Amino acid sequence: MERTDAEALDRDDPLARLRDRFDLPDGLIYLDGNSLGPLPRGVAERVGRLVGAEWRDDLITSWNAHGWYDLPATVGAKLERLLGAEPGTVTVGDSTSVQLFKLLVAGARLRPDRRVVVTEPGNFPTDSYVIDGVARLLGLSVRWWSASSEPLSDVLDDDVAVVSLCHVDYRLGRMHDGAAVTRAVHDAGAVVLWDLCHSAGAVAVDLAGWAADLAVGCGYKYLNGGPGAPAFGYVAPRWLGVVEQPITGWFGHATPFALERDYRPADGVRRLLSGTTPVIGTAVLDTALDAFDGVAMADVRRKSLALTDLFLTLAAERLASFGVEAEVPRDHAARGSQLCLRLPEAYGFVQALVARRVVGDFREPDLARFGVAPLYTRFADVYDAVEHMAAVLAAGEHRRPENVARAAVT
Ligand SMILES: Cc1ncc(COP(=O)(O)O)c(C=O)c1O
Secondary structure, eight states: OOHHHHHHHHHTOTTGGGGGGBOOOTTOEEOOTTTSOOOBTTHHHHHHHIIIIIIIIIGGGHHHHTSTTTHHHHHHHHHHHHHTOOTTOEEEOSOHHHHHHHHHHHHHHHSTTOOEEEEOTTSOHHHHHHHHHHHHHHTOEEEEOOTTTSOGGGGOOTTEEEEEEESBOTTTOBBOOHHHHHHHHHHTTOEEEEEOTTTTTTSOOOHHHHTOOEEEEOSSSTTOOOTTOOOEEEEOGGGTTTOOOSOOOGGGBSSGGGOOSSOOBOSSGGGGOOSOOOHHHHHHHHHHGGGGTTOOHHHHHHHHHHHHHHHHHHHHHHTGGGTOEEEOOSSGGGBOSEEEEEOTTHHHHHHHHHHTTEEOEEETTTEEEEEOOTTTOOHHHHHHHHHHHHHHHHHTGGGSHHHHSOOSOO
């Protein structure tokens, strides 16, 4: 495999032109869009308009005049297409952790006679922490499912209320079969809550087709909504009129400005809201999602798999001889949009690459993790990144003192 082969793949790539929708720094190979997506074009102008013509000039009238009040629904509608969700089922606000809290409580309330939440030990920590917190609050118990060693059916019974899972695993990028898992959960009479943080915008998600019940995900990874962007929440149409989330703030009220004494939830997915919409962050996400205009998620998925396949080929050719192992599920159906390398000096390895302007991240204890984002990652980026990886290993840069000193955010 030569660089010209990767360049040929870029030339034939129908999504190649989408890279222009991002303001990417020159010369940077950015493989960390699974942590923080880059700046989409149009966002800076939108923020300028928002704080100028809207906030400064039109002040509070902007809630009506500039669509601030409807932003959660406006952004929700854009996300529905990317998530294969039914119209009027997605809204945005809060962080993923808070959305998880609200929807876990709501899910457990859909099955009031059942006392167990099933989840995986390999979750992103916030999922496990929130599940534990909700279990303690509601007097439920947590049952751990080890997906690699036992079938889901082994941990399901008629005491399971909610099964809460990350669709794509944050460390190794292993992806669940959304339809099959949802079916198994429903066969056991439980409801499923999907965390789509590492799926939304990167892999084809089909919430309606899976018949999923509830879902959450964050806005700042493959959706490129900026640091701390609002998260999203999904409620299936059959639960919209029934679901009761616990943070019953006025923005989720049926008529917030009637200022009634008692809480009555809004009819639709707006009932997931709690407090005042964080307008600036939500407007940024709104504009960021325009990068997906006219883009079919099936094409995004096809390119993502081609990028990770290329990485696997190159890693076998150029990195295996250093004893470095590529951790990417070989089966396409079980693969998200990221790649990992396992090596004891993973932290120093990632830092050495950053010094070479190849950005990925480190995950405890021994993983170097790289995300591929089909809207802007080029095949040549993957090729060049592997060349840099081989050079780091050959020169021992991953062991140099300046690369092994830990920073607060890894
Ligand atoms: C699977 C998963 N869930 C949740 C989060 C983060 O949640 P929050 O938006 O509350 O920080 C992450 C962050 O990386 C994640 O990977």
